Amino acid sequence: MVNVAIMGHGTVGSGVAELLIEKNERIAKGIKSDINVKYILALRTFDGLSYSDKFINDFNIILNDSEVDIVVETMGGLKPAYDFVKSCLLKGKSVVTSNKELVAAKGAELIKIAEDKNVNFLFEASVGGGIPVLRPMVQCLSANEIFEVKGILNGTTNYILNKMIMDNMDFSVALKLAQDKGYAEKDPTADIEGHDACRKICILAALAFGKHVYPEQVKTEGITNITLSDIDYASSLGYVIKLIGKAKKSSDGSVCVSVRPTLVPKEHLLSGVNGVFNAVSVTGDAVGEVIFYGQGAGKMATASAVVADVMDCAKHLNARKYLSWEEGDENYIKSVDEKTKLFVLFTSSDFDKTLLDITSAFGDVAVIKNKQSGEIALVTNEELESSLNKKIAGIFADSKKILHTL
Amino acid sequence: MVNVAIMGHGTVGSGVAELLIEKNERIAKGIKSDINVKYILALRTFDGLSYSDKFINDFNIILNDSEVDIVVETMGGLKPAYDFVKSCLLKGKSVVTSNKELVAAKGAELIKIAEDKNVNFLFEASVGGGIPVLRPMVQCLSANEIFEVKGILNGTTNYILNKMIMDNMDFSVALKLAQDKGYAEKDPTADIEGHDACRKICILAALAFGKHVYPEQVKTEGITNITLSDIDYASSLGYVIKLIGKAKKSSDGSVCVSVRPTLVPKEHLLSGVNGVFNAVSVTGDAVGEVIFYGQGAGKMATASAVVADVMDCAKHLNARKYLSWEEGDENYIKSVDEKTKLFVLFTSSDFDKTLLDITSAFGDVAVIKNKQSGEIALVTNEELESSLNKKIAGIFADSKKILHTL
Numbered sequence: 001m002v003n004v005a006i007m008g009h010g011t012v013g014s015g016v017a018e019l020l021i022e023k024n025e026r027i028a029k030g031i032k033s034d035i036n037v038k039y040i041l042a043l044r045t046f047d048g049l050s051y052s053d054k055f056i057n058d059f060n061i062i063l064n065d066s067e068v069d070i071v072v073e074t075m076g077g078l079k080p081a082y083d084f085v086k087s088c089l090l091k092g093k094s095v096v097t098s099n100k101e102l103v104a105a106k107g108a109e110l111i112k113i114a115e116d117k118n119v120n121f122l123f124e125a126s127v128g129g130g131i132p133v134l135r136p137m138v139q140c141l142s143a144n145e146i147f148e149v150k151g152i153l154n155g156t157t158n159y160i161l162n163k164m165i166m167d168n169m170d171f172s173v174a175l176k177l178a179q180d181k182g183y184a185e186k187d188p189t190a191d192i193e194g195h196d197a198c199r200k201i202c203i204l205a206a207l208a209f210g211k212h213v214y215p216e217q218v219k220t221e222g223i224t225n226i227t228l229s230d231i232d233y234a235s236s237l238g239y240v241i242k243l244i245g246k247a248k249k250s251s252d253g254s255v256c257v258s259v260r261p262t263l264v265p266k267e268h269l270l271s272g273v274n275g276v277f278n279a280v281s282v283t284g285d286a287v288g289e290v291i292f293y294g295q296g297a298g299k300m301a302t303a304s305a306v307v308a309d310v311m312d313c314a315k316h317l318n319a320r321k322y323l324s325w326e327e328g329d330e331n332y333i334k335s336v337d338e339k340t341k342l343f344v345l346f347t348s349s350d351f352d353k354t355l356l357d358i359t360s361a362f363g364d365v366a367v368i369k370n371k372q373s374g375e376i377a378l379v380t381n382e383e384l385e386s387s388l389n390k391k392i393a394g395i396f397a398d399s400k401k402i403l404h405t406l
Numbered sequence: 407m408v409n410v411a412i413m414g415h416g417t418v419g420s421g422v423a424e425l426l427i428e429k430n431e432r433i434a435k436g437i438k439s440d441i442n443v444k445y446i447l448a449l450r451t452f453d454g455l456s457y458s459d460k461f462i463n464d465f466n467i468i469l470n471d472s473e474v475d476i477v478v479e480t481m482g483g484l485k486p487a488y489d490f491v492k493s494c495l496l497k498g499k500s501v502v503t504s505n506k507e508l509v510a511a512k513g514a515e516l517i518k519i520a521e522d523k524n525v526n527f528l529f530e531a532s533v534g535g536g537i538p539v540l541r542p543m544v545q546c547l548s549a550n551e552i553f554e555v556k557g558i559l560n561g562t563t564n565y566i567l568n569k570m571i572m573d574n575m576d577f578s579v580a581l582k583l584a585q586d587k588g589y590a591e592k593d594p595t596a597d598i599e600g601h602d603a604c605r606k607i608c609i610l611a612a613l614a615f616g617k618h619v620y621p622e623q624v625k626t627e628g629i630t631n632i633t634l635s636d637i638d639y640a641s642s643l644g645y646v647i648k649l650i651g652k653a654k655k656s657s658d659g660s661v662c663v664s665v666r667p668t669l670v671p672k673e674h675l676l677s678g679v680n681g682v683f684n685a686v687s688v689t690g691d692a693v694g695e696v697i698f699y700g701q702g703a704g705k706m707a708t709a710s711a712v713v714a715d716v717m718d719c720a721k722h723l724n725a726r727k728y729l730s731w732e733e734g735d736e737n738y739i740k741s742v743d744e745k746t747k748l749f750v751l752f753t754s755s756d757f758d759k760t761l762l763d764i765t766s767a768f769g770d771v772a773v774i775k776n777k778q779s780g781e782i783a784l785v786t787n788e789e790l791e792s793s794l795n796k797k798i799a800g801i802f803a804d805s806k807k808i809l810h811t812l
Contacts, residue, residue: 019549019692030548124546130693132538132546140530140538142436143425143713269699272678286425286710287536290700293675294693304692307549 001034002314005062007084008075009042009055012098012125015303016072020310021051031311038068063087070313072306073097082106089113089121094317096309098125098302104199108212108327115324120316122309122323127153127200130301131294132308133280134207134323144284146208150246150406153200153259155276155296156184156191157223157243162274165231165240171224183276183297193222194243194259201245204280205257209249212328213257219335221260230401233345233377236368239263240271244406254334263343263379263405270406337386341405346376346397357395374398379405407440408720411468413490414481415448415461418504418531421709422478426716427457437717444474469493476719478712479503488512495519495527500723502715504531504708510605514618514733521730526722528715528729533559533606536707537700538714539686540613540729550690552614556652556812559606559665561682561702562590562597563629563649567667568680571637571646577630589682589703599628600649600665607651610686611663615655618734619663625741627666636807639751639783642774645669646677650812660740669749669785669811676812743792747811752782752803763801780804785811 004020006013020027020037028034037054039062045055059080062068071088073095075081081102085095090113097103103110103126114121124134128151137146152158156178163174175192178184190196198220205213223243234241244262249255264271269291273279278296283289295301348354351371358367358376367378376397380388392400410426412419426433426443434440443460445468451461465486468474477494479501481487487508491501496519503509509516509532520527530540534557543552558564562584569580581598584590596602604626611619629649640647650668655661670677675697679685684702689695701707754760757777764773764782773784782803786794798806 015692023549023551026551027549131696132542135546136538136542136698139718140541140714141710142717143429143433143710145429145432267680269675269678272675274673284710286421286706286713288701288704288707290537290698292542292696292698294696298694300692301694304547304549304690307692308546311548312545 001036002069002317003036003038003067004070004072004310005039005041005068006037006072006074007041007059007062008073009040009046010074010076011299012302012306013040013072013074015299016074016306017051019300019303019307027307027311031314033314035310035314038065059084063091068093069317070094070096070310072310073099073102074306075099076101078102078105085110086113089117089119092117092119094120094313096122096306096313098123098306100126100196100199100203104202104215107203107206108325111324120313122313123203124309125302125305127203128278128280128292128294129296129298130304131278131280131292131296132305133292136292137282138207138323141282141284141287141290144286146249146282146284148246148248148283149201149204149208149280150244151280152242152270152273152278153197153245153280153296154191154243155278156188157197158273158278159183159276160192161223161226161241161243164226164228165235168228170228171226192224194220197243197245197259201247201257201259204245205247205255206325207323208247208282209255210325211255211332212325213247213255213333214328217328217333218257218259223261226261229375230345230403233368234263234343237343237366237377237379238266239343239379239405240266241403242270242273250334250336254332254336256336257333261403263403265406268406337384339382340385340388341382342380342385342388342392343403343405344378344380344392345401346395347399348374348376348397350396351376353396361391361395407442408475408723409442409444409473410476410478410716411445411447411474412443412478412480413447413465413468414479415446415452416480416482417705418708418712419446419478419480421705422480422712423457425706425709425713433713433717437720439720441716441720444471465490469497474499475723476500476502476716478716479505479508480712481505483507484511491516492519495523495525498523498525500526500719502528502712502719504529504712506532506602506605506609510608510621513609513612514731517730526719528719529609530715531708531711533609534684534686534698534700535702535704536710537684537686537698537702538711539698542698543688544613544729547688547690547693547696550692552655552688552690554652554654554689555607555610555614555686556650557686558648558676558679558684559603559651559686559702560597560649561684562594563603564679564684565589565682566598567629567632567647567649570632570634571641574634576634577632598630600626603649603651603665607653607663607665611653611661612731613729614653614688615661616731617661617738618731619653619661619739620734623734623739624663624665629667632667635781636751636809639774640669640749643749643772643783643785644672645749645785645811646672647809648676648679656740656742660738660742662742663739667809669809671812674812743790745788746791746794747788748786748791748794748798749809749811750784750786750798751807752801753805754780754782754803756802757782759802767797767801
């Protein structure tokens with residue numbers, strides 16, 4: 001019999017409780033031992049549930065109960081999650097969390113404590129919700145050197161962009177709809193400014209390349225500046241705009257990490273990821289590109305990943321698992337000048353001059369023209385980004401909007 | 407130090423040898439112990455390789471060397487692979503294989519022997535080549551009851567269909583091209599008749615639902631009857647034709663398994679899987695639908711999955727792993743009458759009568775008409791398959807071609 005405490009009874013926590021309690025028989029069969037949810041830590045009690053007797057509001061009961069082997073943290077945020085998780089690990093309890101903010105900020109430190117104490121610290125649910133990503137990346141692709149991890153890591157922004165693309169809906173209208181549907185928070189900043197995606201690419205990068213990447217180190221840009229006309233121009237040029245988190249290893253061992261609106265070619269599978277779904281692409285030297293797709297959020301999907309981690313912990317109590325990386329450092333994250341294609345939208349009061357400049361800079365590249373609005377859109381040929389920027393700077397226009405491509 | 411023998415030095419076997427020998431340092435770091443390739447079993451020797459000294463042609467050297475802990479089988483086929491693998495397991499050696507024919511035919515028996523001997527029998531590479539599928543399905547989705555597994559399991563047929571769809575190429579021309587490119591064998595039967603996909607869906611079904619499914623139990627249909635006009639009609643109706651292997655659990659515990667050309671809605675991610683790529687979709691009660699995508703074949707991609715299994719074995723010598731199912735039985739596989747949509751292509755010498763019959767059977771459903779050829783194509787509304795078939799039977803036409811939808 002393995003005793004579990006769940007901290008937090010919000011969307012994910014209540015899903016975890018339901019799975020562990022209501023599907024107890026299935027889970028016991030899977031791990032060949034019983035799991036007992038002993039406590040659920042919440043600010044208040046929840047009456048009328050089959051497990052209403054399990055609620056407590058004093059963390060110390062969990063911490064000091066030596067029968068509790070595994071603690072599930074689904075409270076979110078850093079405070080008090082960080083202190084609670086750290087205390088549990090130090091007490092020799094395994095911890096499973098869905099808290100991406102915690103893992104992105106404190107992952108290396110917490111992993112180190114778990115290693116020292118020979119317990120598990122698992123967080124599959126922190127990236128991609130229910131989608132198996134972290135464990136397959138580490139275990140199934142273990143024969144590979146991983147070069148690049150990228151993907152659609154935030155369902156809310158993908159839903160909003162999708163509504164803009166499919167239904168020609170303005171950003172603000174699509175955001176309102178996402179809020180009405182419960183996909184976006186009242187304060188949507190963390191999603192639409194890219195912070196949530198940033199935390200997830202930090203975790204993916206750390207796991208793929210072995211060193212912690214801190215959110216502050218990542219150039220992060222959200223989707224608030226994307227307009228319907230950007231989307232239309234991108235579509236005419238054969239692309240779909242997605243918010244992409246990306247981490248890439250350079251030949252010198254440094255890593256380049258970004259979160260930004262990105263033009264994805266319509267032939268690439270990531271362009272077909274719609275609604276609140278997520279997808280993570282991993283490129284290794286032997287396997288090439290593999291993609292993991294599914295629900296990146298939601299109560300039961302996320303709970304599914306948390307419970308799989310709990311089951312794994314229960315089968316391997318006191319056996320440290322595979323998720324591990326070192327502390328990061330300042331010089332590890334670098335912007336590297338690489339070959340790429342850029343999307344540029346010029347707005348010009350001298351249309352003909354701008355067109356002429358474009359031709360002289362980029363030759364026979366396809367452009368989409370709108371003489372009435374003075375807009376010219378194009379995707380450049382592939383060149384070093386520095387050289388593209390130099391060429392773009394030399395082109396006459398009143399304003400220039402530049403977006404990256406995948 | 408863990409000693410490995412590789413049986414077979416074809417496409418996959420040579421890839422495994424290269425990874426294990428040339429990337430030895432990376433692999434040793436990953437598992438914190440050394441792997442030594444002691445023997446490579448092949449009919450002949452291969453000169454000029456860095457590991458030319460390792461070739462042997464007598465299987466008994468491997469079988470009787472107590473230092474060999476792990477045997478990799480990449481010979482393919484049942485004879486002598488089955489005898490060799492069985493003998494190795496009985497001698498207490500772990501076995502890793504990429505041989506789907508072997509696993510689909512003898513999986514339950516070989517798993518049972520491995521369990522008895524407390525060794526590993528792993529076969530991630532047997533489905534989806536390098537794509538992590540089996541391990542994530544069993545480990546990361548362990549909190550789920552899995553209802554359905556389906557996917558594009560054969561790269562050769564997907565390449566051929568893709569060429570037909572994108573380049574308007576006839577089946578025979580596309581097949582020839584696939585052969586020229588090395589994607590299809592000289593004798594392409596196993597691919598184009600669906601046998602290869604059948605073996606893979608058998609393995610997926612066994613793992614998802616816990617009971618062996620034998621290839622003979624699966625209704626298997628290849629792509630040889632798919633014409634360019636089928637593809638055009640499907641496209642006009644919003645679908646792409648793919649060869650889909652599918653296994654679905656019914657409420658009575660029986661399982662329905664099929665391999666057949668299937669119309670996939672263009673909005674579904676599987677419709678965007680192009681070229682020789684594979685994708686496997688798994689649906690669980692908590693997680694919903696997740697999809698795993700990547701290279702389903704090829705030397706290094708498949709070797710990547712084999713070597714990950716070898717590394718897992720090396721870390722867990724004498725610890726039986728998670729891949730397990732029971733022997734199957736006759737009554738387990740059933741055709742169930744379920745709600746579905748069907749694609750029907752009518753060819754009629756009395757166009758108006760056929761149209762009238764269609765309207766009276768299916769009401770206002772969208773139809774694509776070609777009066778010149780006498781063809782009418784449609785996708786029905788969703789109804790029980792038996793009821794759809796009854797309606798279709800009552801419609802006048804000279805010939806009727808029926809395909810399933812996803």
